Amino acid sequence: MENINVKFAFDFVERDHDWSTDDLYQCYKNVDDNFWPYILGKYINTPKTQLLPDKPGVKIQHKFHGTTEIKALTQSLYFYQIIKESYKKYGKKPLVDSNLLDFGFGWGRMLRFFYKDMPVSQIFGCDPSDESMSYIEKLHLKGVFKQSEFIPETLPFDESFDLVFSSSVFTHLSEHTHLACLKAIANAMNPGGIAFITVRPPGFKERNKAIIDYLAHYNMESSSPNEDYLFVPNENFIVKGHATYGHAVISKRYIHENWSKYFRVLDAKFQAFDPFQVVLVLEKK
Numbered sequence: 001m002e003n004i005n006v007k008f009a010f011d012f013v014e015r016d017h018d019w020s021t022d023d024l025y026q027c028y029k030n031v032d033d034n035f036w037p038y039i040l041g042k043y044i045n046t047p048k049t050q051l052l053p054d055k056p057g058v059k060i061q062h063k064f065h066g067t068t069e070i071k072a073l074t075q076s077l078y079f080y081q082i083i084k085e086s087y088k089k090y091g092k093k094p095l096v097d098s099n100l101l102d103f104g105f106g107w108g109r110m111l112r113f114f115y116k117d118m119p120v121s122q123i124f125g126c127d128p129s130d131e132s133m134s135y136i137e138k139l140h141l142k143g144v145f146k147q148s149e150f151i152p153e154t155l156p157f158d159e160s161f162d163l164v165f166s167s168s169v170f171t172h173l174s175e176h177t178h179l180a181c182l183k184a185i186a187n188a189m190n191p192g193g194i195a196f197i198t199v200r201p202p203g204f205k206e207r208n209k210a211i212i213d214y215l216a217h218y219n220m221e222s223s224s225p226n227e228d229y230l231f232v233p234n235e236n237f238i239v240k241g242h243a244t245y246g247h248a249v250i251s252k253r254y255i256h257e258n259w260s261k262y263f264r265v266l267d268a269k270f271q272a273f274d275p276f277q278v279v280l281v282l283e284k285k
């Protein structure tokens with residue numbers, strides 16, 4: 001995959017680029033969305049490639065999201081475009097003037113897409129894991145980064161955010177952790193701000209082996225109507241006596257009962273590559 005030869009395609013679609021500056025937004029703002037993963041993945045060189053962050057090795061990519069290289073980046077494009085389209089529709093200000101937070105940024109796969117939409121000083125990321133924090137330096141990520149708590153009371157920023165996204169994080173959290181994270185995110189957002197949070201809907205229970213085994217072990221039915229929040233813990237993640245991380249499946253009723261004090265649910269979007277990772281589009285009350 002490293003050898004994709006797309007230089008010709010880039011020549012063909014090239015727009016006006018300003019390569020005279022080191023400001024990523026100014027350099028890349030005219031790049032076509034569909035070409036951006038190839039530039040971000042460094043499958044072609046631009047005069048400013050050296051300013052873009054690196055990717056981790058494929059083993060790490062696989063551990064974080066199960067896919068690697070250009071496939072992982074083109075999948076991210078779905079989420080990026082859902083965010084941009086919905087933010088244009090529902091957001092209270094233009095993206096370029098907004099403060100953005102990637103909650104649980106991992107290795108920075110998602111937040112780097114926004115380098116062509118706004119100055120890096122408006123792009124924030126937090127993650128509680130030491131591993132993710134180590135990638136800021138190792139991969140030369142650009143943005144403002146802080147380590148958050150696994151079970152946060154507040155987020156570690158003074159800024160408040162117009163746009164928050166969290167990809168493949170709430171799909172893993174215990175209910176206790178989920179509620180703490182949701183509250184901390186909501187409290188860090190401006191009223192009218194828009195959040196994009198991916199969740200696993202109930203149908204995922206029949207698709208995931210760890211969940212199927214867990215349900216069988218405890219003699220539980222996958223369709224139990226009382227199961228509004230199913231959490232299958234990964235015992236390697238214990239924080240203050242709580243298993244915080246594993247697989248989480250939540251119902252629509254749970255969202256309505258527990259999220260509506262902070263957010264209005266504006267929409268739910270599918271990502272074509274994984275219909276079981278639904279993006280909830282939320283407006284901060």
Ligand SMILES: C[S@@+](CC[C@H](N)C(=O)[O-])C[C@H]1O[C@@H](n2cnc3c(N)ncnc32)[C@H](O)[C@@H]1O
Nearest residue numbers: 064104105106109127128129132150167168169
């Ligand atoms: C599956 S990875 C997704 C990473 C990234 N969002 C992406 O889509 O590439 C899950 C991320 O959630 C982070 N995480 C785990 N527990 C968390 C918590 N309690 N609060 C915020 N992030 C958490 C992990 O450190 C990891 O970076």
